Amino acid sequence: MAKGDPGGTTRSRRAAPRSRKSAAGNPELVQLLTPEGERIESVIGPDGIEYRVDFTDEEYRGLYRDLVLVRKLDAEATALQRQGELGIWASLLGQEAAQVGSGRALRTQDMAFPTYREHGVLYCRGIDPIMPLGLFRGVDQGGWDPNEFKFNMYTIVIGAQTLHATGYAMGITMDGKTGTDDGEAVIAYFGDGATSQGDVNEAFVWAGVFNAPMVFFCQNNQYAISEPLERQTRIPLYQRAAGFGFPGIRVDGNDVLATYAVTRTALDNARHGQGPSLIEAYTYRMGAHTTSDDPTRYRIASEVEAWQAKDPIARVKAFLEKQQIAGADFFAEVDEQARRESVHLRERVLAMPNPEPVTMFDHVYPNGSPLLDEQRTQFSRYMESFEGSAH
């Protein structure tokens, strides 16, 4: 690991773009658990910070449970889409460690601004996993209270939420809620494709200029629908941070321990008034972008297989077994819990009622609107005009 400035090397480069391998395949990332399940005690990151975790056996088992549960619930949602019960689903398969590691690193007072794929983070925030399914089923637009759970609504327009997160973080500073251990911080989630968006780059500018207490958490899952990373960047994404004046670091996004350690450190730095940072969680989306696309059209099987060998859950299981932190009974019990919760989820999704049509007029304006009220009244009368109508 190279020590030195947070952006890594600053040597000048020739005009020719780097090959994909050198742009995206930089092996220098923070890792605390190898794909074989070997623990690395601590790592000095390229930012000079020493990263380590110190979990109890119970906490290790808890992380494993989280990973298995969110994968199972995600698989259930994918199955529900295939059966026509959801309009579409954005699977997190392969990204469980990035989401659980970062999600568990959040403190209660921290606020998260997700995209539409952060089901694992949502789970860590204590939100009922059925909530995002309403959005994808088309019965609502996500039903949780962002203020209660400190987890904002899913944002579908790519990168828009990074600005919301930055503004919220500015508000934390204005409220004087930084500088202590119980200070607040914000985390903004986005993908590799989002780094091409103007909003994300504007968010970097603002966060830097205003020293906002926040963490930009990029899950580089290598593809923006069909477009590979080299269509978004010619330098490793974490190095972008240097150009905006704050540290960037790459972490093994399939390593839940390293992801936790790096995120916790970045959040703590933010809450103590040290400003923003960018984490690039280097990972891989094992499934499709959503259930609507066909990844065999744009990526090769050997690449998928190579990433399968880095599976985020298998390595924790191997570690737990080797260290005798958990045995067969525990793994069976977790699998059984996951099965039970996914069956429960399925039953509740099938029972999810359609909204009353007239409710589509609700909550357009906090103070209402006379013209809209009139339209709602006309609609209600029209619906009531059908004899025997259930509406």
Added chain:
Amino acid sequence: MATETLTLGKALNTGLRRALENDPKVIIMGEDVGKLGGVFRITDGLQKDFGDDRVIDTPLAESGIIGTAVGLAIRGYRPVCEIQFDGFVYPAYDQIVSQVAKMHYRSRGKLNIPMVIRIPFGGGIGAVEHHSESPEAYFAHTAGLKVVSCANPQDAYVMIQQAIASDDPIVFLEPKRRYWEKGPVDLDAPLADAYPLHSARVVRPGTDVTVLAYGPMVRTCLEAATAAAEDGRELEVIDLRSLSPLDLTAAYESVKRTGRAVVVHEAPSNIGLGAELAARITEECFYSLESPVLRVTGFDIPYPAARVEEEYLPDLDRVLDAVDRSFGW
């Protein structure tokens, strides 16, 4: 009663100052709003008196201004964003229509975005391109946004405070060519007792034809009404003030009395507010109308070079011509 004569720009400045004084959650943000006081000086002196946490000079990034204001609003602040010129709002368009407008709806009422987006709009000041546009139809078309425009100093002073106090996200269009025009302002006007923000107002009563306008065109229409009176025609001029939602009650009542309507705005006619008003008035007042609802607008071209903008902008003569056509039917 503390009535003073102020320019429209100074009335806005005074209203903003009052809002900052009354609510510590109100913040002003935008490009050059601090030390410079804004390119039109509408925020003059506010940073000096309220600090750079309340009046924030932002990076030069319109989407960033609106997007971060969304986050501040979620955090409990009441951001008042200044977009420097009408033609510069488009980089922020996505944040305004996809995020600001929809947050309350998407969250089923759990999030409020009590934001005001101030935009100096319209032409008539001899500016270069992108500095004279009328983008109101884009925003009026978007559910979740309210769109208002002031036309005189008193309204400027009151409406900006009402907009800031409202929990609705509001696009606040300021008629930039009228910034320097003076009028009486009652500084003690209680906001609650004043005209509600969403209400139109008859600014000159008349009996022969209803002229509907807003923002910079209100004065043009009042001048036309004065000229028409010399010819024996009494124009009733309505300042719409709220463009979304439109306050149609006043318009219907007036048109049913006069039997004629002319809508005047600077924006191009195609799919503009005039089209909406003509359709609504036709639906509601069909049996009262003596002639079709007519429109006097800018042309369906990009805003032209300044040396021909006098020909582009509706003026007194074009309004009077439309009144003549209405009577010639």
